[in-house]
Amino acid sequence: MAIKKNSYTFVLSKEQQETLKTLLSMGNYKRKVVPHTIIAVEAEECVVNLYTSGKCLVQGSGAEDFVLFFLEPTVLQSATVGYEDILNPERVSPHMGIDESGKGDFFGPLVAAAAYVDPDLAQAMQELGVKDCKQMTDKAVFFVGGKLRQLLTPKRYTLVSIGPESYNRLYFKMRNVNAILAWAHARCIENVLDTMPGCPRAVADQFGAKQVIERALMKKGRKVTLEQRHKAESDIAVAAASVLAREAFLRSLAKLSETYGVALPKGASDQVKIAAIDLVAKSGPEYLMKVAKCHFRTADQVLVSCGYTRRALGPDGQIVSRQEND
Numbered sequence: 211m212a213i214k215k216n217s218y219t220f221v222l223s224k225e226q227q228e229t230l231k232t233l234l235s236m237g238n239y240k241r242k243v244v245p246h247t248i249i250a251v252e253a254e255e256c257v258v259n260l261y262t263s264g265k266c267l268v269q270g271s272g273a274e275d276f277v278l279f280f281l282e283p284t285v286l287q288s289a290t291v292g293y294e295d296i297l298n299p300e301r302v303s304p305h306m307g308i309d310e311s312g313k314g315d316f317f318g319p320l321v322a323a324a325a326y327v328d329p330d331l332a333q334a335m336q337e338l339g340v341k342d343c344k345q346m347t348d349k350a351v352f353f354v355g356g357k358l359r360q361l362l363t364p365k366r367y368t369l370v371s372i373g374p375e376s377y378n379r380l381y382f383k384m385r386n387v388n389a390i391l392a393w394a395h396a397r398c399i400e401n402v403l404d405t406m407p408g409c410p411r412a413v414a415d416q417f418g419a420k421q422v423i424e425r426a427l428m429k430k431g432r433k434v435t436l437e438q439r440h441k442a443e444s445d446i447a448v449a450a451a452s453v454l455a456r457e458a459f460l461r462s463l464a465k466l467s468e469t470y471g472v473a474l475p476k477g478a479s480d481q482v483k484i485a486a487i488d489l490v491a492k493s494g495p496e497y498l499m500k501v502a503k504c505h506f507r508t509a510d511q512v513l514v515s516c517g518y519t520r521r522a523l524g525p526d527g528q529i530v531s532r533q534e535n536d
Contacts, residue, residue, distance in 0.1 A: 220281070221266075223264070231248055255270050256269060256271065302446065304328045304409060305409060306409050307413045307448030308322060309448050310394065311455035320503075322397070322455060323370070324367060325362060325366065332447075334361055336446065340453060342452055351457050365406065366406060370401070371458055374501050374503060377390070381526075391417055396431055399431040460476075470497065471492070495523060
């Protein structure tokens with residue numbers, strides 16, 4: 211049996227908002243002060259926040275019961291929880307999801323992953339606690355990622371990792387992160403189709419014009435239906451791919467840190483700049499090309515702090531992106 215969810219979000223109509231507000235005001239609930247809410251309460255083993263935007267957020271160990279026995283019959287007047295797979299069978303029908311990690315991180319590789327699901331695998335993933343990796347701690351990513359790799363076996367997932375040196379060469383040639391990402395996604399699709407040739411469709415996040423990834427698709431990939439969506443991580447296959455990609459990214463970052471003797475943080479914060487300055491001071495500016503995505507403007511800030519210019523990075527390090535997430 212699938213584990214209970216502990217977080218639900220619904221967008222309510224004006225009429226539904228008024229109904230919920232009235233019911234929560236009348237019930238035996240403890241009122242809370244939460245910014246930007248119409249009403250916020252503590253219910254039995256959960257909290258309920260109704261925001262001015264119309265979004266209703268229910269969180270806590272009792273969230274599912276509150277939705278099943280209160281929100282659905284009295285406010286939503288429809289039953290969806292526990293029937294998602296019946297109402298939308300495509301959620302668990304055979305398909306693959308693709309996602310990436312490291313795109314916004316100065317240090318480390320860009321990793322793309324694809325994961326295949328069918329109804330049985332989707333059920334097992336839900337029981338493992340698979341969800342968008344952005345909602346998970348690093349510790350949880352490592353734990354769930356390891357279990358997920360065992361569940362899928364190499365036949366039903368793939369990883370494409372582009373290390374910093376290769377990434378910098380590709381960026382010099384392509385001049386666009388989305389072009390690199392499209393190639394990595396296309397490679398993932400092709401790899402999964404090598405072992406799961408009957409997979410009919412691929413779901414990925416919307417990161418640019420659909421034509422960008424379609425042009426990058428290879429021979430087998432052109433035969434599948436490609437779906438690009440905003441917030442695609444709500445798809446269980448994409449969520450699984452996000453966990454696998456993040457786990458691989460974190461492992462690669464740790465290995466780079468060990469290799470070069472400098473702790474390389476995630477992201478692109480001030481701590482990242484400090485670590486980069488430490489590395490350049492210790493080993494020289496050329497080492498940025500080995501550990502970092504050097505089209506980030508962070509690279510210029512680090513080089514200036516150490517008395518260098520981009521010329522110290524060599525030919526492949528001369529291109530600066532207009533935006534670091536272009």
